[in-house]
Amino acid sequence: MLEDTSFAIHPGQEKKTNAVIYRDIGDLRSYKHTNNSYFFACENGFAAIQFFADSIIRIVMNQYHEPVLNGSYAVVAEKEHVSVESIEQDNLLMLKTEALIVEVKKVPFRITIFDQNGVVLLDEGNRGMAYRENGEVTAFKKMHADDHFYGFGEKSGHLDKRGEKYEMWNTDVYAPHNPETDPLYQSIPYFMTMRNGHAHGVFFDNTFRTKFNMKEKDGYFSFSAEGGQLDYYVMAGPGPKDVLMQYTHLTGRMPLPPKWALGYQQSRYSYESEKEVRELAKNFIERGIPVDVIHLDIHYMNGYRVFSFDKEKFPYPEKLISDLREMGIRIVPIVDPGVKKDVEYSIYQEGITNDLFCKYLEGDVYFGDVWPGRSAFPDFTDSNVRKWWGNKHKVYSKIGIEGIWNDMNEPAVFNETKTMDTSVMHRNDGRPATHRELHNIYGLKMAEATYDGMKEQLNGKRPFLLTRAGFAGIQRYGSVWTGDNRSFWEHLQMTLPMVMNLGISGVPFAGPDVGGFAHDTNAELLVRWMQVGAFTPYFRNHAAIGTVYQEPWQFGSENEFIMKKYIQMRYKWMPQLYTLFHDASVKGLPVMRPLFMEYPEDVKTYNLNDQFMVGDNVIIAPILAPSVTDRSVYLPRGYWTDFETGEVYTGGKVHLIHVELDQLPIFVKNGTAIMQGDWTSNKEKNPKQISMHVFAGIDDETYNCTFYDDDGETFEYEIGSFLQLTIGIKSSKDAVKVEIRDRQGKYVPAYDKIQVNVHGLSENQRVVLDNDDNSMVSLYK
Ligand code: MIG
Numbered sequence: 077m078l079e080d081t082s083f084a085i086h087p088g089q090e091k092k093t094n095a096v097i098y099r100d101i102g103d104l105r106s107y108k109h110t111n112n113s114y115f116f117a118c119e120n121g122f123a124a125i126q127f128f129a130d131s132i133i134r135i136v137m138n139q140y141h142e143p144v145l146n147g148s149y150a151v152v153a154e155k156e157h158v159s160v161e162s163i164e165q166d167n168l169l170m171l172k173t174e175a176l177i178v179e180v181k182k183v184p185f186r187i188t189i190f191d192q193n194g195v196v197l198l199d200e201g202n203r204g205m206a207y208r209e210n211g212e213v214t215a216f217k218k219m220h221a222d223d224h225f226y227g228f229g230e231k232s233g234h235l236d237k238r239g240e241k242y243e244m245w246n247t248d249v250y251a252p253h254n255p256e257t258d259p260l261y262q263s264i265p266y267f268m269t270m271r272n273g274h275a276h277g278v279f280f281d282n283t284f285r286t287k288f289n290m291k292e293k294d295g296y297f298s299f300s301a302e303g304g305q306l307d308y309y310v311m312a313g314p315g316p317k318d319v320l321m322q323y324t325h326l327t328g329r330m331p332l333p334p335k336w337a338l339g340y341q342q343s344r345y346s347y348e349s350e351k352e353v354r355e356l357a358k359n360f361i362e363r364g365i366p367v368d369v370i371h372l373d374i375h376y377m378n379g380y381r382v383f384s385f386d387k388e389k390f391p392y393p394e395k396l397i398s399d400l401r402e403m404g405i406r407i408v409p410i411v412d413p414g415v416k417k418d419v420e421y422s423i424y425q426e427g428i429t430n431d432l433f434c435k436y437l438e439g440d441v442y443f444g445d446v447w448p449g450r451s452a453f454p455d456f457t458d459s460n461v462r463k464w465w466g467n468k469h470k471v472y473s474k475i476g477i478e479g480i481w482n483d484m485n486e487p488a489v490f491n492e493t494k495t496m497d498t499s500v501m502h503r504n505d506g507r508p509a510t511h512r513e514l515h516n517i518y519g520l521k522m523a524e525a526t527y528d529g530m531k532e533q534l535n536g537k538r539p540f541l542l543t544r545a546g547f548a549g550i551q552r553y554g555s556v557w558t559g560d561n562r563s564f565w566e567h568l569q570m571t572l573p574m575v576m577n578l579g580i581s582g583v584p585f586a587g588p589d590v591g592g593f594a595h596d597t598n599a600e601l602l603v604r605w606m607q608v609g610a611f612t613p614y615f616r617n618h619a620a621i622g623t624v625y626q627e628p629w630q631f632g633s634e635n636e637f638i639m640k641k642y643i644q645m646r647y648k649w650m651p652q653l654y655t656l657f658h659d660a661s662v663k664g665l666p667v668m669r670p671l672f673m674e675y676p677e678d679v680k681t682y683n684l685n686d687q688f689m690v691g692d693n694v695i696i697a698p699i700l701a702p703s704v705t706d707r708s709v710y711l712p713r714g715y716w717t718d719f720e721t722g723e724v725y726t727g728g729k730v731h732l733i734h735v736e737l738d739q740l741p742i743f744v745k746n747g748t749a750i751m752q753g754d755w756t757s758n759k760e761k762n763p764k765q766i767s768m769h770v771f772a773g774i775d776d777e778t779y780n781c782t783f784y785d786d787d788g789e790t791f792e793y794e795i796g797s798f799l800q801l802t803i804g805i806k807s808s809k810d811a812v813k814v815e816i817r818d819r820q821g822k823y824v825p826a827y828d829k830i831q832v833n834v835h836g837l838s839e840n841q842r843v844v845l846d847n848d849d850n851s852m853v854s855l856y857k
Contacts, residue, residue, distance in 0.1 A: 098206035098214060101137060104182040107169070112158050114171070115142055118185045123205065125187070127158040131175035131312035132322050135187060137205040137213060138305045147507070148281050149517045150548035151309075152328045175312045189310055196220075197269075197276045198310060203296055205306055213282075214300035215308065219292040222271045224682050226670070228288060229264025229548075229581045230558055232257055235573040235670055236683040237267065237290050244286040246516050246545045247495070248488030250560050250594070253567065261486055261544045261559045263516040264581040265299070268319050273677040277311035277319040279326060279548065283516045303513060316580075316673045317665055324582045324664025328552040332661040333585060335788030336406055337479065337540040337555070338653055339368030339761070340643045341616035342627060345593075346373035349389040350396050356627070357405050365628055365640050366647050366755055370400070371481055371618070372409040380448035381416050383423055383471045394475040401476060404758035408479035408540065409472060413487050413522055414451035417443060423468065427452055432461045434511070437501040444489035444496060453487055453496065456521035457514055458503035465522070466529020473533035479540035480526050482554070485519035486545040519545025520553075527553035536790050542614075548582070555585035555614050563592025563623070568605050569700045573685045575612055579666025580673075584657070587614030591626040599631035600702055600737065603638050607740040608698045610642040611649075611690050613657070613667045638738045647755035649690075651766050651785065655751065656691045658784040667691065675712040684710060693748035693779070694719075697733065697741040707741075709733050715746040717771045717836055724836060746836065747773025747807045749814075751783055753827075762788075762826045767856070770814060770834045772841055773807030780804050783830075786823050799823045801830075801853075812837065815846040816853050831856040 102119025109115065112127035124143040126134040136143035163170040169180040176197075177190040188199040203216035225237040233240060233255040244263035251257060265280040267288065280286055282301040289298045299308075311322035342360070347353050353370055360367040376393075378384040385393045397407050415423050415433070427433045433452040434442045443450050455461045469480065489495050498512035511518075523543045530539035541554030550556060558574055561567040571588045578586040590609035591597045597605075597619065606628070609615045619626045628639040646653075656667040666673075669689045671681035687697045687709065695716065697709040711727040718725065718733075719742035725731055733741050744750055749770040753763030768783075786798040798821035806813040814832055833856040834843045847853050 096208065098208055099139075100203070101185050101205045104180070104185045112155065112160055113145065116180070116185065117142075121205075121207065123185065125171065125178060125180070126155065127160050127171075127173060128153070128309065129156045129322070129325070130158055130173045131318070132309055132326065133173075133176060133178060133189070134307070134309045136305050136307045137207075137215075139207045139213070143305055143307070149283060149520060150279075150281055150327045152549065152552070153326050176310075191274070191276075191312055191314060195274070197312065198278070201295070207306075211303045212300055213304070213306035214298055215306055216296045216298045218295055219297045220271055223297075224270045225267050225290050226270065227264070227267040227277070227577055227581045229266070229583070230260050230262040230556065230574065230578055232260070232570055232574060234683060235576060235685050237577075239292075240290050242288045242290075244288075244516060246486035246519060246547075248484065248486050248559075252564075253559070253561055253570065255570075261519075262546045262550065262556060262578075264546075264548045264550075264583070266323060266548055266581055268316060268323075268580055270316065270672060270676065270682060275313040275316040275319045275676065277313070277323050279309040279311070279323060281307045281309065281548070283547065284513055285516075316676055320580065320582070320664050320666070324551070327549040327582055329664045330551040330583075330585055330657075330661050332538065332658055332793065333555070334478065334538040334540055335650070335654060336368040336761075338613075338650065338657060339615070340366055340646060341369035341371065341408070342367055343371035343589075343616055343618035344373065344625070345619065345621045346375035347371075348375045350392065353396060353407075354399070357400050357403055359627070359629060360405070361403055361758055363629060363636070363640065364757075366643050366758060366761070367405055368761075369406050369408050369479065369616075371616070372407060374410055374412070374447055376409055379416065380412075380446075381418070381421055381423065382411050382414075383468050397476040402759075404761060406479060407477060408481050408542070409477060410481045410483050411469075411526065412446065412482075412484040413453050413456075413518075414444065414446035414448060414484065415454065416448035417450040417452060418448075424452065426464070427454065430464070432458075432464055434496065434500050434502065436497075436499065442497060442500045444487075444491065446484060446489060454522075455503050456518060456525055457505065457509075459505055461503070462521065462525035462528070465525040466532065469526065469529045470533055473530060478530070478534060478537055479542070480530060482519070482522055482526060482541065482543040482545075485522045485543060486515075487518050517547045519543060520547040520550055523550060523553040536792070538789055538791060542616075546583075551583045551585070555587075556583050557614060557616060557618075558586065558588045560593045560620070561588050563595040563597035563601060563619075565601060565701055567592055568601065568608065569686065571605075571608060571612065572688055572700075575668055576666075576670045576688055579613075579668055580670070582664060584660035584664075584666040584668075585613050587612040587616060589618040590615065591617050591619060593618055594620045594623065596624045597626045599635045602626055602631065603635055603737060604699050606639045606642050608696075608700075610646040610740075611668065611688075611696050615646060641738065642740065644755050647761070648752050649750075651751040651753045651763065651783070652691070654788070655782060655784045659691075659782075671695070671710075671712060678712050680710060681712060693745040694750065695743040697743070699735050699740075705736060706732060706734050709741060709743070711743060715774070716743040717746055718742070719744055722835065744769075744771050746771045747775065747777050747805060748779045749781060749803065749805050751830075765827050766830045768803075768814070768830055768832045768853070770805055770812060770832060772812045772834055772836045772838065773805070774809070774838065776806075776808050778804055778806045785825055786821075793821075793823070796821055797823045799825055807841075810840050811842050811844050813844040813846060816848055819848065819852075828852070829854060
């Protein structure tokens with residue numbers, strides 16, 4: 077194709093762009109308010125400001141009529157009662173809450189948002205809210221000199237998105253994920269701004285194709301949508317964690333996953349028979365490598381018909397599943413949305429007979445080509461269809477399957493546009509709308525159907541869902557993997573900012589295909605990727621058809637030994653990780669996070685792409701390039717202990733660290749603690765003992781943390797069956813005091829002891845254990 081050669085940059089090919097004409101909303105004519113919602117009629121359109129919570133306000137523009145304030149797919153929070161003080165002056169209306177001040181200028185109509193101290197968060201100037209003849213709606217905001225932008229869901233490139241342009245349109249991208257490859261599979265029209273140590277957030281609640289232009293143009297950045305209302309929420313912060321709590325208050329939080337889903341997962345496109353799967357499982361057991369999940373990719377099905385098994389290759393799935401379960405391994409099968417057009421296939425028959433597939437306005441079913449050939453697509457925007465689809469999962473749940481992998485749910489279709497015809501009309505629970513409007517929520521709604529169906533069928537057990545496509549709020553149903561990456565070092569590098577930005581976008585349970593999907597991996601790349609994978613929230617090794625096999629033992633015993641060490645390390649860290657996952661499920665804070673989240677005042681952390689934090693006190697600094705055995709590590713203020721060597725480093729500067737192939741630099745902040753368990757076998761994954769590793773501090777600082785545990789697989793924790801310890805670590809000149817301040821919950825774990833192990837004590841420091849609950853926590857002697 078010509079576009080793939082340098083013909084594409086032919087000197088005569090430069091595109092002549094016509095000036096885009098926007099219509100500004102114009103001057104305010106009149107306004108009214110009911111409760112916490114203000115409605116404005118302007119010269120060229122209408123606007124509303126809704127006070128959603130003290131620190132969250134919603135701004136809406138509609139060029140045709142008064143804004144409609146209901147009907148969001150992403151927002152699950154109810155509007156709270158907010159007391160708003162309003163002051164009117166000639167050209168100004170000031171609206172104040174506890175956390176925010178909104179200043180409305182009447183001529184022309186402009187909105188400025190300040191924090192409670194009067195510092196500007198978002199402001200407009202000679203540009204504000206506008207629209208175009210074609211229905212596009214746009215918000216222009218002033219770009220400030222120190223603005224740094226994060227979030228935007230699943231994007232390639234670096235951590236800080238200032239200077240980038242993004243589009244939200246769920247797309248199946250097999251082409252290499254380059255820094256400029258956009259859009260990808262997920263649409264999360266949201267970003268967080270960091271400016272001089274403070275953070276605020278913007279969530280643009282619009283399902284149409286949206287665009288974010290974070291390149292400064294005449295002093296502005298902008299966001300726009302192809303249609304619908306300009307409808308966005310501003311979250312006041314003031315810290316990055318506050319923004320995340322506010323954003324996930326709006327769009328919901330991840331349900332606590334089953335513990336097994338946090339373990340190591342092995343996948344390949346495809347393990348093609350029961351025999352192959354059994355051999356794979358046996359390898360893990362015999363080699364002493366922990367594993368929790370084996371995935372079944374599309375070859376397990378009968379002619380790619382969803383909800384079926386190939387009778388020759390997988391004749392006894394139930395037996396396979398129960399035998400593997402005995403070994404401590406679960407099976408997660410792939411489920412795509414496309415239903416094969418086959419009049420003798422029951423799922424297709426039901427879909428047609430009961431009118432459950434996506435159709436055109438005129439009544440014809442939409443067909444697209446995917447793996448099974450001609451296929452119809454369930455209309456997940458309809459609650460009956462979701463219910464039906466969810467129920468179909470009994471095929472899986474009744475044979476012991478507890479996790480589902482959703483792929484191709486952008487939806488991906490093998491055609492020029494890569495997706496469904498945008499003129500398809502979705503049922504949308506009684507408010508019909510085109511695929512152009514609802515494309516971006518197709519994956520979200522499929523995930524909802526799947527999660528809800530599985531939850532209903534699992535008799536109190538927690539389902540696990542992995543999904544490729546999604547929209548804001550996808551965290552309510554599942555984890556996300558970053559799609560078809562490649563076995564390139566560049567893609568290992570990209571894993572870090574990509575997963576961190578997903579975490580900032582409310583999706584804490586995310587990870588890449590470890591080892592790389594397309595292209596052949598190699599020993600060194602796989603080893604380094606496994607080291608990273610051991611600490612990414614979602615940990616799955618997956619590879620494409622036709623590439624070299626990349627199970628941990630495929631590259632000789634020395635490499636196997638190293639990979640085994642890191643997979644085992646994942647399990648040793650499980651008590652710490654599980655506590656962080658619990659935290660994410662209640663507060664929305666990510667497990668894997670950028671350093672600026674903990675050190676927002678430290679600008680050196682603002683675009684740190686090759687290090688990340690696990691929780692608030694651990695820094696991981698992996699090797700991300702071939703043949704490299706030394707790297708610089710930036711440690712923020714404080715003192716940090718190398719977890720492996722025990723060496724103490726001074727923060728606030730860069731250190732050069734030597735790292736052999738079998739090493740991964742892990743630094744724990746002095747004055748804090750982490751929890752560790754042991755791993756004995758695949759069969760018995762629950763630790764017999766938990767250790768609390770405390771790293772002595774020197775300053776008079778107190779570190780507060782919790783330790784959370786429960787049975788790891790049921791919802792019993794919702795009715796009190798959990799264990800939660802509230803812990804304080806107080807370091808001073810002469811002592812390190814470990815205080816177990818509180819114990820909650822009635823869960824009785826398999827371990828009967830938590831042993832406290834203090835590292836790095838100075839000569840004058842002694843250890844004091846102040847233990848309310850002396851039956852369980854004791855000092856390691
Ligand atoms: O068109 O099911 O991203 O993980 O192995 C390819 C086969 C379809 C794409 C997924 C990949 C999966 C593959 N799928």
